[in-house]
Amino acid sequence: MRLSQLMLPDIQAAYAADPDAVRELFEDLHDEDVADIVESAPAELAPELLAALAPAQAAGVLECIEPKEQVELVKRLGVDRASTIIDEMASDDRADFIAELGHEFAERLLAAMDDANEAEVRSLVQWSEGTVGSVMSTEALKVPVEMSVGQVIERVRTVGQLAETVYYVFVVAGGDKLVGVVSLRDLILCRANEAVASIMTEDVKSVSPETDREEAADLIQHYDLIALPVVDAEHCLRGLVTIDDLVDVIEEEATEDMHRMAAVQPLDDSYFGTEFWTFVLKRAPWLVALFIGGQFTANAMGWYDDVLQKASVLVLFLPLVISSGGNSGSQSAAIIIRALAVGEVSIVQAGRVLARELAMGLVLGGLLATIGILRAFFGAEGSLVAMTLGVTLVTVVTLGTVIGAMLPILLERLGLDPAVSSTPFIASLVDLIGIVAYFSVARAMLV
Amino acid sequence: MRLSQLMLPDIQAAYAADPDAVRELFEDLHDEDVADIVESAPAELAPELLAALAPAQAAGVLECIEPKEQVELVKRLGVDRASTIIDEMASDDRADFIAELGHEFAERLLAAMDDANEAEVRSLVQWSEGTVGSVMSTEALKVPVEMSVGQVIERVRTVGQLAETVYYVFVVAGGDKLVGVVSLRDLILCRANEAVASIMTEDVKSVSPETDREEAADLIQHYDLIALPVVDAEHCLRGLVTIDDLVDVIEEEATEDMHRMAAVQPLDDSYFGTEFWTFVLKRAPWLVALFIGGQFTANAMGWYDDVLQKASVLVLFLPLVISSGGNSGSQSAAIIIRALAVGEVSIVQAGRVLARELAMGLVLGGLLATIGILRAFFGAEGSLVAMTLGVTLVTVVTLGTVIGAMLPILLERLGLDPAVSSTPFIASLVDLIGIVAYFSVARAMLV
Incomplete structure (x- = not known):
């Protein structure tokens, strides 16, 4: 950002004096840096700067710009000037970009583009979001x-x-x-007259266009590769995915998981790139669902009217009890969701996880119960509250821990995203369990 | 996993018949796959399999094995056989590995290693965790x-x-x-008699060994690079970091953030790699702190004894009210913590975030209040509960949303990790606010 702010006045002056001089000025810069400058230029200057560049560099610069601004910029450039630049883009970026445009403008642009490129775009945009096809490039x-x-x-x-x-x-x-596959490194290190067949690796790791892009990211990471070939059902080479595309995938998937874990529908855009009302729609359904589900807590409390009448002091500790269950549940959920995502834990280990988290819940619950009992015992609340608190805390923390850990595994088993077992959802479930446990224990003690 | 389970019996038989045959068998496999086999082999066979490989392949295989098992394996190999293999490892993996060993064994191993390698390890292990120095390799x-x-x-x-x-x-x-820097791609594409100076890129992006490794990951991602050179204060080349090391960094950082957000101290190891009592120590301090902080909710409820006496029906809806505040707060926190981590939002935009989340809170709170009022109105609870619920929900959801969004920004401003403003912490804060708001509104209505 700083670079572009420093350079912009100079660039504007240079462009006013001689548009061609800008091309030379930009030639030595990284595409990313030129993109920063173009993005911070006034709306009418930006497309002119892009048009002043050599088409290949303009394409590289365009690839570095945010989807929404890309569309704006290209619409201002017009179909003719835009198609020359878009013909030079990498096939994966080009297909992503065309998919962002409105149908009518996209068709006009495709018609103006090189025929081979047009066919390629049409074959790439067919792959659904989240597949290798949607991020692959055909230039293998x-x-x-x-x-x-x-x-x-x-x-x-x-x-x-x-x-x-x-x-x-x-x-x-x-x-x-x-x-087979051969790295440029191996080619350079071998003699020119050797047959490529004798130095190539025959055990090539590959994916198909339908493969989940997360799976491709895992593979590239596991084998420390730079790119993966994409093959069809007949094992014919269709394209490749590169590590830099998959780095973005890894980051996006982590963001989506974090959002889901907090009961937010994953965003398609950046924070400020998401419209206010779109944002409301990403958050409101979950909040409303949790709110309606939360009505059960009110019903549950209604069942214990007798207990509340006899020992109203118990109510004071209710928020503490249920939040302890929610907290331990969200700890387990985050640990297990992440462990599943990075492949440290698999569903066949469900039994081991259960045994471990059960023991963990008993230890953590026992710890909180000890503190709670001491507090209530030395406070004014007396032994009824102290014992109720103790027994309930062990129960709630243990159940919270076990549910938080096992629910993500259950969802994974059902073929759903474990991150959907969001922290708020687990907390709500544990709230309900906490209320029932707390007042049931109290009722038993009162009798 | 499957591959190794299928092949292990064959490998064992082959090794029993002729140890040298194993070397040939392994030669055509990926190091990662050989590592899987070695890891699933019986404890006494594993070091023998590794020793049967050519030292260069053994080093590659060792790099793919989990730190704890690496240490086990190398101790079984003994200093002499191990040092030959470790001499062949990449300098970054070697330094990480030596750092995992106990002091005494590490010193014996260093003494048995090549002198140049020994010096290099000693210079690499000095960099603290989380810096570029800790993941860089010296073989640029x-x-x-x-x-x-x-x-x-x-x-x-x-x-x-x-x-x-x-x-x-x-x-x-x-x-x-x-x-300058020149890619092998450019070298291949140019004529042999050209001067390297005329084709190199002079604007080299570089980092220093003290740079935060997360910053290096951002840079490599932003500029779509494969590696970044590491230079010292005199701009002398000290080494490089490669994208595959930084992919691991990106994933680790996301894991740490998710754990912190759920009030778990980040783990140093995998789920099953972490000992039970270590795990307890990563979770218990936060749970206890939240539990002790939660005592304030009990105190707060004590202040409203008069309200509870007069309208005990209000208590039924308390868990619902406070969980709504907690849920909206955790949504905002997750969104902002992640947006800060990937650089979509910076602290200078605090004002814009505040305005946005305030409006968002009012809309979401208004929505829940409408549902809550309708529910209470058509239920048996009457208008006092309905109005109290409505006013409180707007207040609590708005405050939850704003606190959830602004606390991470405040922490970032203070130079702390925004992810420390964990969901449970925000939920506890909002619990307290919810109780005070709910009963204060009720008291005002009752008068």
Whole structure:
């Protein structure tokens, strides 16, 4: 941000004097930095700056800009100038971008674009959100298995400029069937007359366009790869996904999990990029559902009118009891949801988790009960309250811990996202259990 | 897991027949897969399998194994056999590994290692956890600025096998001063007689060993890089961090934030890797603190004895009121904590966030109040409860939303981790506010 604010006045002056000078000025900068400058330029200057760049750089810059601003900018550029730039974009970014546009403008732009690029966009936008197809690029560098190392390097030289990555070269046979992969590193380290078949790795990790993109991210992370090839059912090479796309996936998935855990429907945009009323819609349904579910707590309390009449002092400690259950439940839920997400725990280990969290709940509940009993005993509340508090705390904290841990595992088992077992949901459930436990124990003590 | 379970009996049989055959069997597998097999092998066989591999592959396999099991395995291998393997490890993994060992064993191992490697480990382990120094590797590939492209490629060929990545070659002048970077891609795409100085990028993004590793992860992600050079105060090249190390950082940071948000002290190990009593210590202090803080709710309820006497029906709805405040607060907290972590919101935007969340709280509170009033009105509770519920819900949900959003920003402003403003902590604060608001409104209505 600071860079763009510093440079903007100079850029504006340079552009006024000679639009071509801007191109030279931008040539030595990172695309990301140029994007910052374009984004902070006045609305009428921004598209002109982009148009002043060489199309390849303009495409790189456009890829770095937020989806909403991209659309604004391209609409201002007009179909003709925009299509030249968009033809130069990487296929995955291009498809994402076209998907953001309104239907009519997208069609006009596609018509103005290069035919091969148009066909590619149409084949990429078919994949649904969250799949590898939606983040893959089609520019995988492939060579026939018969080539020598020298020939492959020569091929990298000729077509490398267009590929998404040249660090992995995919080896194909009989049309497009993927038979191996060779890294640029290995190519450089070998003699030119060696056959590529003799140095390639045949055990290629690959994914299909339908694969969940999170699974691809796990694979790339597990094997420390830079890119993964995407193959179809016939094992023909369709494209590749690169680590930088998947880093974004890892971050987005973590954000979605955090939002779900707090009972917020995941956002499609950034905080300020989300409209106020969209935001309300992401939050209100869950709050209302929890509120309506919470009515049961009022009903439950109604059942214990006799207890409340006889020992109204018990009510004072009710919020404390139920929040202790909620707190221990949300601890377990966060630990288990995250452990499932990063693959530290799997559903086959449900029994081990149950045993562990049960023991944990008893220890933590026992600890809080001891503090609670001491407090009530030395306070003015007397032994009825002290004993009720003690027994209830052990029960509620243990149940909170176990429910918080097991509910995410149950959801995973059912094929749902464990993060949906949000902290507020678990807290509400534990509230209800807390009320029933507290007053049932009290009733038993009073008799 | 499945692969290793399938192959283990065959491997055991092969090893019994001829230990050398195992080496050939493993040669074509990914290090990660071999690591799975070694990890699931019986305790006495595992070190033997590792010793049967070529030292370079054994080092790669060892890098893929969990820290605790690494230590076990290496202790069983003994100092001599272990040092040969550890000499072949990447410098960052080696330093991490040595740091895991007990002091005495580490010293014996260091003594048995190659002298250069020993010195390197000692220089790497000095960096504290969480800095770039703690994840960097020293094997950056560097070339003098005077070289031609052909000479650089030749250098890559000779020393490339030892470098952490050959995809970026760092160009240095006057000793080790970093003056540029050139990607292997650019080298391949250029003519051999061109000067490297004419094709290198001079605007190199770099970090220092003291930089927060999260900052390095942001930079690598922002600029879509594969690696970042690490330079010292004199801008001399000290090493590099690669994207695969930083992917782990991104994931770890998200895990820590999720744990903190649920009032769990971040774990150093995986779920099952953490001992039971260590786990108790990560959870108990927060639960106890929240429990002791929760005593205030009991005190607060004591202040409203008169209200409770006159309208005991109000008590029925108390859990509902306070959980609504807690739920809206945890929604805001999760949204803002995450937005701060990924850089969507910064503290200078506190005013905008406040205005937005205030409006959001009023809308959400108004919605819940409407439902609550209708419910109480058509139920048997009458208009006193209905009005008290309505006014309190608007107040509590609005305050919950605002506190949930602003507390993380305040913590960030104070230089603390915003995720420490955990959901349970915010919920406890809002419980107290809810009780005071609810009964104060009721008292005013009763008069």
